[in-house]
Amino acid sequence: MFLQGNKKVLNTTVFDNITPRVLGRWFMDDGGINGNHSHGIQFNTQSFTISEVQQLCNSINNKYDFNAWVILKKNKPVINLPAKKYETFVNITDIHIENSMKHKLKMR
Template identity: 25%
Template sequence: MVRKTSTANSRLVYAQTAVTHKEYFDYVLSFFLPYCVNDYTPQSRIVRDNRTNKTYSAISFTTMQLPCFNVFKDNFYEVNTKLVPDNIYELLTPRGLAFWLMDDGSRHGSGMHIGVYAFTNTDVDKLMFTLQDKFNIKCSIHYNRDKKPRIYIFKESMDTLRNLVKPFFIKEMLYKLGL
């Protein structure tokens, strides 16, 4: 979410760097195309990861600046820092969880990691509580090599998770669920 000034409307900027996720990118774009300018064409570019010095192909889209996006900017960002709102328990649905997993989830053994690198430990705790209490998904916090947090979903909760989110997954992303 981007807002140029405090009085401007917000817009969504969405990007994928994995060429193998083009179908997913197109799926997400299909929801937001009505909010893009007429005859909108996604932008392709080459990006360099400064941490690894590797280059990647990236594809992105940007919506128009519209009042309907302000609620997301206001609830999920403090200035330009991502945050988890206090009412995430009420907001997170099986469909929302599916999109979160398609974006930030990855198989890890018989379980799954969800990247939550941009969030504070307090925000990660809110997310974990919601997964555990609302969806009965057993999880814990793991840290990657760079000491960044990830939520780990235990093997014994994977069937529960699959049953919850599979109806919303596109076939190209089912591998993240081990399917």
């Protein structure tokens, strides 16, 4: 991610460098459980364009087979990972999520 003026933009190198560590750190900052009764994961990506978020979503799916999708939340794009991929997500990111942030992985 980079700033162009006051706007966040995604550099194309970001798409190829989404490691489990990056996912874990991203989750701690802008992620959470999707909904009140689901173990789906949501990443807040509202600062980016729909096109950028779709590219990011495609990169995540190509690399991790999460079956993630983009939705609009208040007319801004966010990425959702389905509940059936919750365990997969936790398995690859758990060691990269600080203990003080693990509460974000628990269902509300």
